Amino acid sequence: MWRFLGETMAVFAKDMRCEFRTRVAFNSLALFAVTTLAAVSYTIGPYGIAEADRPYLLGALLWIVVFFAAMAGLDRSFVKEEETHTAPLLRLAARPLVVWGGKLLFNTVTLALLMAILVPLYVVLMGLSVRTPGWFILVLAAGCLALAVTTTIVAAIVARAMSRGALFAVLSVPLLLPLLVFLIQGTRAAIEGRVPDVLAALRAVVSLGGVMTVASAFLFPVVWHD
Amino acid sequence: MTRRDILLGALFLWMAAVIWAAFLWAPAAAGFLGQSSRIVFFHVPTAWVATLSFLVSFIASVQYLRTRDPRWDVRAHASASLGIVFTILATVTGSIFARIMWGSYWNWDPRETSITFLLLIYAAYFALRGAVPDPERKAALAAVYAILAFVTVPFLVFVVPRIYWSLHPDTIINTKGRITMDSRMFRVFMASLAGFTGLAAWLYDLECRIEALRRKAEEEIL
Numbered sequence: 543m544w545r546f547l548g549e550t551m552a553v554f555a556k557d558m559r560c561e562f563r564t565r566v567a568f569n570s571l572a573l574f575a576v577t578t579l580a581a582v583s584y585t586i587g588p589y590g591i592a593e594a595d596r597p598y599l600l601g602a603l604l605w606i607v608v609f610f611a612a613m614a615g616l617d618r619s620f621v622k623e624e625e626t627h628t629a630p631l632l633r634l635a636a637r638p639l640v641v642w643g644g645k646l647l648f649n650t651v652t653l654a655l656l657m658a659i660l661v662p663l664y665v666v667l668m669g670l671s672v673r674t675p676g677w678f679i680l681v682l683a684a685g686c687l688a689l690a691v692t693t694t695i696v697a698a699i700v701a702r703a704m705s706r707g708a709l710f711a712v713l714s715v716p717l718l719l720p721l722l723v724f725l726i727q728g729t730r731a732a733i734e735g736r737v738p739d740v741l742a743a744l745r746a747v748v749s750l751g752g753v754m755t756v757a758s759a760f761l762f763p764v765v766w767h768d
Numbered sequence: 769m770t771r772r773d774i775l776l777g778a779l780f781l782w783m784a785a786v787i788w789a790a791f792l793w794a795p796a797a798a799g800f801l802g803q804s805s806r807i808v809f810f811h812v813p814t815a816w817v818a819t820l821s822f823l824v825s826f827i828a829s830v831q832y833l834r835t836r837d838p839r840w841d842v843r844a845h846a847s848a849s850l851g852i853v854f855t856i857l858a859t860v861t862g863s864i865f866a867r868i869m870w871g872s873y874w875n876w877d878p879r880e881t882s883i884t885f886l887l888l889i890y891a892a893y894f895a896l897r898g899a900v901p902d903p904e905r906k907a908a909l910a911a912v913y914a915i916l917a918f919v920t921v922p923f924l925v926f927v928v929p930r931i932y933w934s935l936h937p938d939t940i941i942n943t944k945g946r947i948t949m950d951s952r953m954f955r956v957f958m959a960s961l962a963g964f965t966g967l968a969a970w971l972y973d974l975e976c977r978i979e980a981l982r983r984k985a986e987e988e989i990l
Contacts, residue, residue: 695916699909703899712895716888717916720923723881750923757919761912764833768908 546640553636553644557619558651566622567652570615575660578607579667588669600670601729605685605722607664611656616693617710619645620701629701638763642694646758649697650690657686673735681728684744685721688751692717695758698765721750779966786956786963794956797949804868809956811861813964814854815883819921821851821968822890826918829911841907842983844914845897846975850968852890859883882924889917903983 561567582603591599623629632641661682664670672678693714700710728743790809797805828844831837862880863873874880896913900906949957 695912699896699913702905702909703896704901709895709899713892713913716885716892717920719885719888720882720920746923750920753919754916757916761833761915764908765912768905 546643549636549640550643550647553632553641554647554651557644557648560622561618561648561652567615567618568655570618571611571652571656572659574614575607575611575656576663578610579660579664582607583667586668588667596670597730597733598726600668601733602726603668604661604664604670604729605726607660608653608657608685608689609718609722611660612653612689612693613711613714616649616652616690617697617700619648619694620697621710624701633766638766639759641766642698642759642762645698646690646694649694650687653686653690654683657682670733672733674732674737674740677737677740678729678732681725681732681740681744681747684747684751685725685728688721688725688747688754689718691751691754691758692721695754695762695765698762702765702768717754721747724750776970779963779970782959783963783967786960789956790960794953795950797953801868804865805953807861807865808953809960811858811865812957813961814861815858816961817964817968818851818854818858818886820965821847821854821972822886822918822921824972825851825914829914829918832907832911833915836904838903838907838983839980841911842976842979843972844911846972846979848890848893848914849975850971852887852894854968855883855887855890859887885924886921889920893917 586603620629623632636644665672696710696714696717700713703709724743724746728740728747731737731739731743786809790806794806794809796803797808824847825844828840828847832840832844859880862883866875866877866880867873870877893910893913897906897910900909
C-alpha cells in the first residue's frame with residue numbers, strides 16, 4: 543500500500559514538474575475559465591437574473607464554466623506523454639495502476655486549483671450568496687473529484703486515438719452530463735440552504751463517481767497497454 | 769426452407785398480429801387523450817430493446833477484453849448500433865405522445881433528458897471507433913468506453929427520472945411494484961415486448977453477419 547502511494551506520488555510529482563515547465567494545462571484551464579466568467583459576468587452580472595431564478599441559474603452557470611474549462615486542459619496529462627513519446631518509458635517504469643493514480647491526482651489538483659481561483663471570483667462577480675457554505679464547498683469538492691475521475695480515463699482513451707482535441711470533448715460530455723445534472727441540483731440546494739436535497743444530490747454524485755473510479759481502475763491497464 | 773426462414777416467417781406473423789391487436793383489439797386506456805395510450809405497445813418495447821442492446825454491448829465488450837476474440841467486438845458493435853436505432857425510435861414515439869398529451873414534442877422532461885444523454889453516449893462510442901485506425905486498438909478502446917458508458921445507464925434510466933418530478937406516466941411496473949394496466953392491454957403489451965425482442969434478435973444476427981463480411985472484405989483488400 544505505502545509502496546503504491548509512494549509510486550503514485552512520484553508520477554504525480556513528475557507531472558507537476560513537467561507542467562510547471564510549460565504551464566500549458568494550468569494556463570489553458572485558468573484562461574478559459576476567467577474568459578468565460580468575464581463574458582458571463584459582463585452580459586448577466588449580479589443583477590441580470592430575477593431573484594427567484596438566481597440559485598438555479600447561478601449554480602448551472604458555475605458548473606458550465608468549470609466543465610468547459612476542464613475540457614480545455616485536462617486531457618494534457620496523457621496526450622502530452624504520447625506527443626513527446628515519453629509514454630513507452632512510463633509504461634516500462636511504472637505499473638498501470640500507479641500511472642492512473644498519479645494522473646488522477648494531477649487532474650484532481652489541477653481542477654481544485656482552478657476552482658480555488660474561479661469560485662471566489664464567481665461569488666464576487668455574480669453576487670452569489672450561499673446559505674450553507676459548508677455544503678456548497680462539499681458539493682464542489684465531490685464534483686471536482688468525480689470530474690477528475692471521468693476525465694482521467696477519457697484522456698487516457700483519447701491519447702491513444704486520432705484527432706484528440708475534438709474527441710476529448712465528444713467522449714467526455716455524454717459521460718459527464720448525468721454528473722453535471724446532479725451537481726447543478728446539489729449546488730442549487732446548497733445556495734438555497736435545503737440540506738436534505740444537497741444530501742440526495744451528493745449521494746448520486748458519490749455513487750456515480752465511485753462506480754466510475756472502480757471501473758476506471760479496472761479498465762485503465764487495457765487502455766494503457768493496448 | 770431453413771430454420772432461420774421459418775423463425776423469420778413466425779416473427780413476421782407475430783408482429784402483424786401485435787400491430788392488429790394494438791390498434792383493434794386492445795382498449796384505449798382511461799386518463800389519456802383519445803387513442804394516444806396505444807403508443808405504449810410500441811414506445812415501451814423499443815425502449816426495452818434499446819436497453820437490452822446496450823446490455824448485450826456491455827457483455828460483449830467485457831467478453832472481448834477477456835478473450836480478445838474479434839467476434840465479441842463484432843457483437844458489441846452490432847448491438848450498440850441496434851441500441852442507437854431503438855433509442856431513436858423510443859425518442860420519436862415518446863415525442864409523438866408528448867405532443868398529444870403535453871402539447872409539445874420536447875420539454876426536457878427527466879425521461880426525455882436521460883434518453884438524450886443515452887443517445888449522446890452511444891454516438892460518442894461510434895465517434896471513438898472512427899478515430900482509431902488500428903483494428904485491435906479500436907476494439908479494445910471501444911470496449912472500455914462501452915463499459916464506462918454502461919456504468920452510467922442505471923443512473924440515466926432509473927435514478928434521474930425517479931429523483932426529479934416528471935410528467936411521464938408511471939412505468940409499467942411502478943414504484944409501488946403494481947401493474948395497473950387493463951388485462952387485455954397487458955396481454956398485447958407483453959406480446960409486443962416479445963415481438964420486439966425477437967425483431968431485435970433477428971436484426972442483431974443480420975448486423976453481426978454483415979459486419980463479419982465487411983471485415984473479411986477489408987482484410988482481403990489489405
